[in-house]
Every structure is written in C-alpha cells, then in structure tokens.
Amino acid sequence: MTRRRAGPAGGHSEEPAPRPALEATDIVLRDGSSVRIRPAAAADAPAILAFLRDLSPDGLWMRFAGYSGDLEGTARAWARSPDHDTVSLLAVAGLEDRVVAQASYQRTGPEMAEVAFAVADDHQGQGIATQLLERLAGLARDDGITIFEAQVVAHNHSMLVVFRESGFPATLSAEAGVVRVTMPTSLTEEGRARFERRADIAAAAAVRQLLHPGSxxxxxxxxxxxxxxxxxxxxxxxxxxxxxxxxxxxxxxxxxxxxxxxxxxxxxxxxxxxxxxxxxxxxxxxxx
Structure with missing residues (x-):
C-alpha cells in the first residue's frame, strides 16, 4: 500500500503507507516458560536501557563487537516504533515485562537488511533468538526484503549455531574477527519442519512444567x-x-x-x- 508525495520537479513519487500495528505473540521456550514478543515503542527506552546494563561484559562484546558506545542512545534507537525499513522487536518476561531479548533489522538495500540480536545472559539457550529470527524474517518478507545479513563476532558460537540450525539456508564466510552471515528470509521445507519440531518440544515442556512444577x-x-x-x-x-x-x-x-x-x-x-x-x-x- 502506498501514498503519493511531492517529487523534486513538482511531480509525485510513491511513499509507503505507515506500517500496520504489529501484534504481540506469546511463545513457549525450551524449558516450558513463556515470553511475549512484541514491537518496541518509545516508552520502552528505560526498560531497554536496564536490559543493556544487565548484560555481562561478554554479552556486550558479542552484541557490539567490542564497542558498546552510548547505551542510552542505543536504548532510544531500539525503542523506535517499526516502519518499513527498520523493525525492533522485544521479548519480555514476567509480570513486570522485563526485557530479556531484543532483535532488529535495518534495511541496507532495496531487498536487503542487516539483522542483529541480544539476549539476556539468564535467558540464553532457550530458543528466543530463533523465534525472533523467524518473526523478523516474516515481517521483512512483507516489506520486500529477501536477504538478511549479519556480522557475528567469530567466537560467538551460540549465535552462529542459531543461524546454522535456524532452518534458513545460511551462508557463512569468515572475515577479520567476524563471521558474515547471509541468508534468505524464506524458509525451506526442511526449515519449516524444524520450526514445527521445536514448537512440539516447547509445548511438551510447558505441559511438563504445569504437571510437575518445581514450586x-x-x-x-x-x-x-x-x-x-x-x-x-x-x-x-x-x-x-x-x-x-x-x-x-x-x-x-x-x-x-x-x-x-x-x-x-x-x-x-x-x-x-x-x-x-x-x-x-x-x-x-x-x-x-
């Protein structure tokens, strides 16, 4: 859907209409607990800043390749509402809606975008990044983005595993200290089967936690x-x-x-x- 705007010579060019509001989604993690994935908004900046400050030095290194810069500015940038070029998603947990993960993409070309993730230290290994990747890919496809790129610190093995086992056919190439990941935003049939298996495992874990709680x-x-x-x-x-x-x-x-x-x-x-x-x-x- 587009709207017309004035062009440089008095003509008109097509401008994308505002992105429709994105819905929140509740997902079940590998341990049976749940988080809510939702789009970021300006009011989330303080919670995102708290999330960034809670990341371990290693977590900050992995996300920012050694340079964390201005955390307050990063929090404000991540709290930007989604449009057709940039989408920032949050995973929130608990009654207080604590931010436990953030993922975003930024368009870098007509059909290409750079994607990045950060997950709280105490929520890693639960499949949050994979779920966020799937959601981002679907939104990107809707905006005509067909390729995701990511730069991952070479020793960030957990993130590399996320890309390798995501179900998206990722291509990895090593550069100076980083691994460049390139992948389509569309899943293969094998990839869809992987996501379905993950959903089944997570559902079983949720039932197990309900029937055999620890507290x-x-x-x-x-x-x-x-x-x-x-x-x-x-x-x-x-x-x-x-x-x-x-x-x-x-x-x-x-x-x-x-x-x-x-x-x-x-x-x-x-x-x-x-x-x-x-x-x-x-x-x-x-x-x-």
Missing part, C-alpha cells in the same frame, strides 16, 4: 481452615509435593506457619505454577 504459589492462601484458599494451601503442605509452596496474601505476613507474600512478584524464588483461590470477581486482577 507453587497459592494466590489467596488463607489462615483459616475450611476456606478454599486455606484448604488448597494445607493440601499442598500435607501432600507429597517436594518443592516450596508460597502463600500469597497481602493481608497476612504468615499463613499457616509459613511466611506469606503480598504478591507473586515478591516471592524470593521462581514460581513454576500459581494456583488462584480468590473470589471470581478478583480472578482477573490476581492473574495479572
């Missing part, structure tokens, strides 16, 4: 026996569950002799499963 939070756990929240919490304590059980009750500091927390966000450890035991009208708020 449980009971939202609405009550000090009073005979209530739904009180009985669910007591059943978990008295059962065979081997992991920690966290009572969530903003009106109590202790529930049935166990330290209580005002919200799931305040729990000191990871929560694999939350059981919500509150009145129906409060379920949506309790679920975040």
């Amino acid at each position: 449980v939070a009971v939202v609405g756990a009550s000090r009073r026996r005979g209530t739904i929240g009180g009985e669910i919490f007591r059943a978990l304590l008295d059962g065979d569950f081997q992991g920690p059980v966290y009572p969530i009750n903003p009106a109590a500091t202790v529930v049935q002799s166990v330290t209580a927390y005002p919200s799931v966000e305040d729990v000191p450890g990871p929560v694999d499963l939350a059981v919500i035991a509150v009145p129906a009208a409060a379920v949506a708020e309790a679920a975040g």
Whole structure:
C-alpha cells in the first residue's frame, strides 16, 4: 500500500503507507516458560536501557563487537516504533515485562537488511533468538526484503549455531574477527519442519512444567481452615509435593506457619505454577 508525495520537479513519487500495528505473540521456550514478543515503542527506552546494563561484559562484546558506545542512545534507537525499513522487536518476561531479548533489522538495500540480536545472559539457550529470527524474517518478507545479513563476532558460537540450525539456508564466510552471515528470509521445507519440531518440544515442556512444577504459589492462601484458599494451601503442605509452596496474601505476613507474600512478584524464588483461590470477581486482577 502506498501514498503519493511531492517529487523534486513538482511531480509525485510513491511513499509507503505507515506500517500496520504489529501484534504481540506469546511463545513457549525450551524449558516450558513463556515470553511475549512484541514491537518496541518509545516508552520502552528505560526498560531497554536496564536490559543493556544487565548484560555481562561478554554479552556486550558479542552484541557490539567490542564497542558498546552510548547505551542510552542505543536504548532510544531500539525503542523506535517499526516502519518499513527498520523493525525492533522485544521479548519480555514476567509480570513486570522485563526485557530479556531484543532483535532488529535495518534495511541496507532495496531487498536487503542487516539483522542483529541480544539476549539476556539468564535467558540464553532457550530458543528466543530463533523465534525472533523467524518473526523478523516474516515481517521483512512483507516489506520486500529477501536477504538478511549479519556480522557475528567469530567466537560467538551460540549465535552462529542459531543461524546454522535456524532452518534458513545460511551462508557463512569468515572475515577479520567476524563471521558474515547471509541468508534468505524464506524458509525451506526442511526449515519449516524444524520450526514445527521445536514448537512440539516447547509445548511438551510447558505441559511438563504445569504437571510437575518445581514450586507453587497459592494466590489467596488463607489462615483459616475450611476456606478454599486455606484448604488448597494445607493440601499442598500435607501432600507429597517436594518443592516450596508460597502463600500469597497481602493481608497476612504468615499463613499457616509459613511466611506469606503480598504478591507473586515478591516471592524470593521462581514460581513454576500459581494456583488462584480468590473470589471470581478478583480472578482477573490476581492473574495479572
């Protein structure tokens, strides 16, 4: 879709119409947890800056080839809303929407764009970069971009593996200290099969985490026996569950002799499963 704009000699040239709003997508990772992939926006700059500052020195080196430069400026650039030449996607996790990965492409020619990724140290190896690559490739195809290029620090083996095993037929060539990756934005049939297998594995991991959680939070756990929240919490304590059980009750500091927390966000450890035991009208708020 295009719109007309004034040309240099009083004529008109075609200008692409604004990009339609991109939808957020929830994805399941290899360990069964989930993150949301969504387009970046200007309001994300502070969260992106926090993400950049949390990267290890090695992580910054891998992303910026040794020069991290102005992190505040980078955060603002990455928070730019998508258009037909530049797209920045974020992966966010948890109730606080913590940024755990960023990926983007920048058009460098009529049918070519440069692509780059950064993943939080504690979320690497979970398949986020691969999912982001697939999403970026689809958006690029819609904009007439047929080729992605990337420059990867030579010893960034994990990123090179992402490209090699992505399902896109990537070509790698070594240069001074970096590996140049060139790949089409269209998947082969074998590549599509790989993505489907990854989706199946991730779905199985999500079900496994639901059926065999390592920790449980009971939202609405009550000090009073005979209530739904009180009985669910007591059943978990008295059962065979081997992991920690966290009572969530903003009106109590202790529930049935166990330290209580005002919200799931305040729990000191990871929560694999939350059981919500509150009145129906409060379920949506309790679920975040």
